[in-house]
Amino acid sequence: MGSIENSLHQIGVLDRLAAQDTALHRLDPRAKLLATLGFIVAVVSFGRYEISGLLPLTLYPMALVAAGNLPANWLLRKLAIASPFAIMVGLFNPLLDTAPLVHIGGLGISGGWISFTSILLRFALTVSAALALIGTTGFNTVCMALGRLGAPRVFVVQLLFLYRYLFVLAEEGLRMVRARNLRSFSGRGRGITVYGSMLGQLLLRTMDRAQRIHQAMLCRGFDGQIRVAQPLKPGLADAAFALGWLGFFALARSINLAQLLGRIATGALG
Amino acid sequence: MHMADALISPAVGGVMWAATAGIMVHCSRTLRDGFDSLQVPLMGVLAAFVFAAQMINFTIPATGSSGHLGGGLILAVLLGPHAAFLAIASVLTVQALFFADGGLLALGCNIFNLGVFPCFIAYPFIYRKIVGDSPTRGRIVAGSIVAAVAGLQLGAFGVVMETVASGISELPFSTFVLLMQPIHLAIGIVEGLVTAAVVGFVASARPEVLALAEGGKAPSGLSLTKVLAGLAVAAVLTGGMLSWFASAYPDGLEWSMAGVSGKEELEAPEHGIHESLASLQERTAFLPDYGFKAPEHEAEAAGQAEAEPAWPAVEAGTSVSGLVGGGLTLLLAGMLGMLLKRRAKSA
Amino acid sequence: MSHHIVEVRDLQYAYPDGTRALSGISFRIHHGESVALVGANGAGKSTLLQHLNGCLAPAAGEVRIGDCPLSPGTLAEVRRTVGMVFQDPDDQLFMPTVEDDVAFGPLNLGLPPLEVAKRVCAALDTVGCAHLATRPPYRLSGGEKRAVAIATVLAMSPSILVLDEPSSNLDPRARRQFINLLRSFTHTKIIATHDLDMVLDLCERTIVLHSGTVLADGPTLDIFTDDALLEQGRLERPLSMQGALDRAHVHEHRHGDGTAHKHLHAHGQDGAPIHDHGPHDHEHPDHEHGPHGHEH
Numbered sequence: 010m011g012s013i014e015n016s017l018h019q020i021g022v023l024d025r026l027a028a029q030d031t032a033l034h035r036l037d038p039r040a041k042l043l044a045t046l047g048f049i050v051a052v053v054s055f056g057r058y059e060i061s062g063l064l065p066l067t068l069y070p071m072a073l074v075a076a077g078n079l080p081a082n083w084l085l086r087k088l089a090i091a092s093p094f095a096i097m098v099g100l101f102n103p104l105l106d107t108a109p110l111v112h113i114g115g116l117g118i119s120g121g122w123i124s125f126t127s128i129l130l131r132f133a134l135t136v137s138a139a140l141a142l143i144g145t146t147g148f149n150t151v152c153m154a155l156g157r158l159g160a161p162r163v164f165v166v167q168l169l170f171l172y173r174y175l176f177v178l179a180e181e182g183l184r185m186v187r188a189r190n191l192r193s194f195s196g197r198g199r200g201i202t203v204y205g206s207m208l209g210q211l212l213l214r215t216m217d218r219a220q221r222i223h224q225a226m227l228c229r230g231f232d233g234q235i236r237v238a239q240p241l242k243p244g245l246a247d248a249a250f251a252l253g254w255l256g257f258f259a260l261a262r263s264i265n266l267a268q269l270l271g272r273i274a275t276g277a278l279g
Numbered sequence: 280m281h282m283a284d285a286l287i288s289p290a291v292g293g294v295m296w297a298a299t300a301g302i303m304v305h306c307s308r309t310l311r312d313g314f315d316s317l318q319v320p321l322m323g324v325l326a327a328f329v330f331a332a333q334m335i336n337f338t339i340p341a342t343g344s345s346g347h348l349g350g351g352l353i354l355a356v357l358l359g360p361h362a363a364f365l366a367i368a369s370v371l372t373v374q375a376l377f378f379a380d381g382g383l384l385a386l387g388c389n390i391f392n393l394g395v396f397p398c399f400i401a402y403p404f405i406y407r408k409i410v411g412d413s414p415t416r417g418r419i420v421a422g423s424i425v426a427a428v429a430g431l432q433l434g435a436f437g438v439v440m441e442t443v444a445s446g447i448s449e450l451p452f453s454t455f456v457l458l459m460q461p462i463h464l465a466i467g468i469v470e471g472l473v474t475a476a477v478v479g480f481v482a483s484a485r486p487e488v489l490a491l492a493e494g495g496k497a498p499s500g501l502s503l504t505k506v507l508a509g510l511a512v513a514a515v516l517t518g519g520m521l522s523w524f525a526s527a528y529p530d531g532l533e534w535s536m537a538g539v540s541g542k543e544e545l546e547a548p549e550h551g552i553h554e555s556l557a558s559l560q561e562r563t564a565f566l567p568d569y570g571f572k573a574p575e576h577e578a579e580a581a582g583q584a585e586a587e588p589a590w591p592a593v594e595a596g597t598s599v600s601g602l603v604g605g606g607l608t609l610l611l612a613g614m615l616g617m618l619l620k621r622r623a624k625s626a
Numbered sequence: 627m628s629h630h631i632v633e634v635r636d637l638q639y640a641y642p643d644g645t646r647a648l649s650g651i652s653f654r655i656h657h658g659e660s661v662a663l664v665g666a667n668g669a670g671k672s673t674l675l676q677h678l679n680g681c682l683a684p685a686a687g688e689v690r691i692g693d694c695p696l697s698p699g700t701l702a703e704v705r706r707t708v709g710m711v712f713q714d715p716d717d718q719l720f721m722p723t724v725e726d727d728v729a730f731g732p733l734n735l736g737l738p739p740l741e742v743a744k745r746v747c748a749a750l751d752t753v754g755c756a757h758l759a760t761r762p763p764y765r766l767s768g769g770e771k772r773a774v775a776i777a778t779v780l781a782m783s784p785s786i787l788v789l790d791e792p793s794s795n796l797d798p799r800a801r802r803q804f805i806n807l808l809r810s811f812t813h814t815k816i817i818a819t820h821d822l823d824m825v826l827d828l829c830e831r832t833i834v835l836h837s838g839t840v841l842a843d844g845p846t847l848d849i850f851t852d853d854a855l856l857e858q859g860r861l862e863r864p865l866s867m868q869g870a871l872d873r874a875h876v877h878e879h880r881h882g883d884g885t886a887h888k889h890l891h892a893h894g895q896d897g898a899p900i901h902d903h904g905p906h907d908h909e910h911p912d913h914e915h916g917p918h919g920h921e922h
Contacts, residue, residue, distance in 0.1 A: 012334070013331070013334040013335070016334055016378070019377060019378065020377050023377055024762070024765075045383070046383065046384075049284060049382065049383055049384050050289050050292075050293075050384065052284075053284060053287055053288060053289050053292060053384055054288070054289045057446060057447045087379065088379075090379075091378065091379035091380070094281070094283055095283050095285040095286065098283075098286055098442070098448050098450055099285070099286070099448065101448065101449055101450040101454070102448065102449040102450075104449075105449040105450075105451065106449045121449060124447070124449065127447075128285045128286065128447060128448070129285070131284065131285040131447075132283065132284070132285035135284035135285065135382045135383070135384070136284070136379045136382065138383075139375065139376060139379065139382065139383050140376075140379065142376075143376050143377065148373070148376065148377075149722035149723070149762065151376075152722075160303075161303060161304055161307030161308075162307070162311075163306075163307040163310050163311060163365060164303055164307055164365050164368065164369070166319060166323070167322050167323055167326065167365050167366065167368075167369045168369045168372060168373070169323070169721075169722050170319070170320060170322070170323020170324065170326075170327075170720065171323050171326040171327050171330065171366075171369045171370065171373060172373065172722070173323070173327075173720055173721070173722065173762075173763065173764065174323060174324050174327040174720075175326075175327040175330045175331065175373070176764040177327070177716055177764070178324070178327040178328055178330070178331040179327075179330070179331045179334065181331065182331040182332065182334060182335050185335070186335055199337055199338045200337060200338060201337050201472060201473065201476060202476065203337070204335070204336075204337035204473065204476065205473065205476025205477055205479070205480055206476075206480050207335065208332050208335070208348065208473070208476070208477045208480075209476070209477050209480030209481055209484065210480075211328060211331070211332065212328060212357075212477060212480075212481060213481065213484060213485055213488070215324050215325060215327075215328040216321075216325075216488055218324055218716075218717060219317070219320045219321040219324040219325070220317070221712065221714070221717040222320040222324065222717050222718075222720050223316065223317045223319075223320050223321070224676075224681050224712075224717075225712055225717050225718045225720070226316070226319070226320065226720070226730075227316070227681070227705075228679055228681065228705055228709075228710050229705070229730055229731035229734060229778065229779075229782065230702065230705060230706070230731055230734030230735055230782070231316060231319075231730075231734055232316070232734065233316040233319070235319070236733040236734065237726075320720065
């Protein structure tokens, strides 16, 4: 997962992006969540050799990035960082599936390369959609949306608390790591026993913190039930967003829009 | 390793999400009923602890590489299975959303692989059985290592099955298994050692913390039969539905069939399981109604460009073989359960 | 107004491992008083504070808030009346946004949403953090966190504020704003702190704890000029009373109307008077000084 600072920084970046104020950010989070889930299912449901059918779907993440004021090169960098696993597994395809499937000119391209490309496309699409969702909605709001959509309350509260305190705990961890690094030389002092007691200390402090938070909650009348104040009211725009995009995904799934466009273009020309 | 959206099919994703969601609802209900208000902040903060702990590395001697904590087992030790499952689920959700570790559809698979196996199998049936009521140093180490290894092996196997069943990747079952299981054996040992180190530290520094977690967290209502029943249902659903939706092109399972029946020396860590699986593959390969191979080869030979696969392929034959496969998996799960029970009894 | 009285009678408490934390603490605090609780680390300040709203239960002795003795039945009511601000604001701000945190208490009290919204606004306005309402707590500065933590407690309309080390980790500006904020509150205030200069500014009464017992309980200035007492309690004079303000002493001024007040008075090296300190700002007419123009 990279260094602690790096991870904290990444979360911080997404958090800040989510705090912007665009029309997209103001949409009901449930609409965005449902649209994104529909998008992922649509992408993933294509056959393994599909490339051109997937291309029209790139419209969704691109639209989100544009309307949500998300930096494009940040997104591309995140895609690059997250890609190794998909690439590693996907590379087996061209190695194993060598029968040519497409002929361009005189060159035969094996099915393996086509499915590999398809894998990369799926990866790019699904990951950008997920990132765009958080970047335009914010983690806390997404959790609220999950709760409204029926996710169990205990789990939603769990997500919220995790997010709230992971910054605090990651910083504590960071301080410990720095302290360790300052006192360990030529690789000594970084073994598993030290690690065990570092984690053990962190764990005990964490348990103490949990007790204190619990006290604070009790002092403000907590009885076990987390109550939420603002109700989210969906509007016409939200419904239009969700239904519009879901409709588009269904269309793109049933008709290969890229080919259609291609045929129209070549038909118009020829 | 996590499943990725890029390698998953909607059927596999959907089924695993259904299973995971069901378990999450069950855990939420269980926690709500036996409610201790301390759990609300404790679960969240411990999940944050695991998140932070995963970012701290240590060097593994003699290899020079670094390892870190996975967290499922230690959460189960500290919180009990139900709370730990939700905690791990929350960590994986944050990882999926912020670091693209696995995708949103694959999240169901990942929560299942990394949550169910450590929390509902490894912890109650291995760790608790070994450590019992006397958390001595030796027992903690032994329990942690065996539980962690078992949990991770099952989890890794889950990834393999899900990837292969999705049919997007061409990676054959045998190769994938050979890659995943040994790697995760090593990871499991490391995880076990780390868990033991942390639990041991806490046990000596502040034993009441462990007592707090374990008091009343005995896996009641978590009988082996219930767990197996749940897994069996998931297996049958998966087997039946997957073959219904399977792509018209040979999926990885078929690729490995040819390979497996030819190979002789597949050294898998869990010998018994591997043998059953090999037989599973052979049987489904020879079922006459498993009607994928013939049309597929014709299409390829004709060299058609971008033949769009007939999706979903609804054929009575394929679902029959799917159900047979599901039944065999049930048998498999039963064997696994018996294996574990036997091991637990002798512990 | 009896419900604003805080009374502790012969409070005893021991930690789970057996060490005695509090051995017979007694005091009585009246409505509107600002009382500081000072003492060395380990003297029992935090432990004592936690008894005041039921976070801890005494082994012996009694705590009374208003006319209610503290007991499991009266706990809910006491927690409405006694608002506690913790040492680490991160422990107190656990909701996704500032306004969620401030709304937490009122929502738990069962108040209707409209009323909750009003209280949230009022509380945030009082501490000057209305602009932070939608901010998540991990993006607040130390001073902002402290202020919001107070707001979370204010939203429950307590009559008594209990604060544990409230000025620690604040930069000078934030600290000054914080002190001014507290000064504007008319609630009864009980403040456990090491910041003796803040005590000078805020609290007219001080209780010194030492090893679980009350070493002294009286007017702040009396205590801070009693060097022997401070030594025994492992304390020293507030920084502003040390050094150049050596030999600072207490003056009692009698007013024409029969009342009197005390304040701190000192000379710099050149003999010129240095500004007075007192828990309540008020105007002095400039008075005459000769080098020995007043009683010591």
